[in-house]
Amino acid sequence: MSDPMTPGASPQDPSPSAAAGLQPGWERQAMERLMFATLAEQRKARRWRNFTRLAWLAFLVFLTWTFLYRGAPKADKTLPHTAVVEIKGEIADGADASAEFVVAAVRAAFEDEGAKGIVLLINSPGGSPVQAGIINDEVRRLRAKYNKPVYAVVEETCASAAYYIASAADKIYVDKASIVGSIGVLMDGFGFTGLMEKLGVERRLLTAGENKGFLDPFTPMTDKQRAYAQTMLEQIHKQFIDVVKAGRGKRLKDSPELFSGLFWTGQQAVDMGLADQLANLDFVAREVIKAEELVDYTRRENVAERLAKRFGAAIGEGAVRAMRSVPSVR
Known part of the structure; x- marks a missing residue:
């Protein structure tokens, strides 16, 4: 009987994973499970972080309302x-x-x-x-x-x-x-036309309407x-x-x-x-x-x-960025 570990082993001889009772491709499945588990933990951490931020914001708003309104005699x-x-x-x-x-x-x-x-x-x-x-x-x-x-x-x-x-x-x-x-x-403003000529800078302004750009600081009035x-x-x-x-x-x-x-x-x-x-x-x-x-x-x-306006603006900006980052079908 030949040794299964020797180069002359028969192709029908069981591999180590087969000998251990593991299905073919188990390494890939284990890696996928590990990746999914990591992603799940990251999502949980992100949700907890967002919840904490919202909780602190709500607490700050409550304190502000308390001091500015309830704390003062009416x-x-x-x-x-x-x-x-x-x-x-x-x-x-x-x-x-x-x-x-x-x-x-x-x-x-x-x-x-x-x-x-x-x-x-x-x-x-x-x-x-x-x-x-x-x-x-x-x-x-x-x-x-x-x-x-x-x-x-x-x-x-x-x-x-x-x-x-x-x-x-x-x-x-x-x-x-x-x-x-x-x-x-x-009505105030600045005119830089003379300076631009000295610097050799050309202003390229395209308009539809002869007076559309008459308040432009780089265009002569x-x-x-x-x-x-x-x-x-x-x-x-x-x-x-x-x-x-x-x-x-x-x-x-x-x-x-x-x-x-x-x-x-x-x-x-x-x-x-x-x-x-x-x-x-x-x-x-x-x-x-x-x-x-x-x-x-x-x-x-x-x-x-x-604070609410700033927070709302930040949320809106984040939403816009998220929408921009989502792949689209064209």
Whole structure:
């Protein structure tokens, strides 16, 4: 009998795996089981990691809500009070001083029976004329509907679009050192055409429409385009002037510089009729509205909302990336 391990062994002799009772291809099957088990463990770990992150986010949102809302004493809005709506920072879409937030706050203040008067507490250098126009129109509408007084109280600055809003108030109160005015409109940008010529850089801009790219900083502006832009600015400026005149009326002093875009101190603003009196928030609440209790109606994007937006944006970005990574049949 020949030795099965010797080169002369018969082909019919059993192999080691066969001798051990293993089916042919068992190595591959074992490797596949190991790979599937590894993938399953990775999926479990990934799910646990995502769950942990979501749990921490929920915990953080809960803490933020607790400290910002439940932790602070709430004023009784049914009692007589002065409603305060802050307009601070840039007036722009998506900002705290956006028309969305300010209008919602002003509307809530007017609707509360306990609010004896509304104060727009302003500290803003201006911003979008569109956002300011929306706020101005809504304040005037609500003032007429509910027959409640509205006062603007200026802290450091009430310029440009901020003054656009303030002109909707019954009266404007300022500090003697406040900055008030800047009734004008601007459109700014840069032009790099001369620099590009010196550097030997060619701008290749293709458009359909002869004026489609006239605000492009690398394309020279023609006299016709400049005149068009100036006409548009003057039209918006006239809208601004009309709103101020409608709000301030005969209180405005006749001055050629009134609507020139200049700004003045609070004391100068009173002298020119842009403001009515030197006073602060407490004075207006106590002496004018006769309701010393202040209730803040300001609508702000709190920390929880910002975190939620960022988290939502991150999830959306991840979803887009995942969709892009999925193979498609073409």
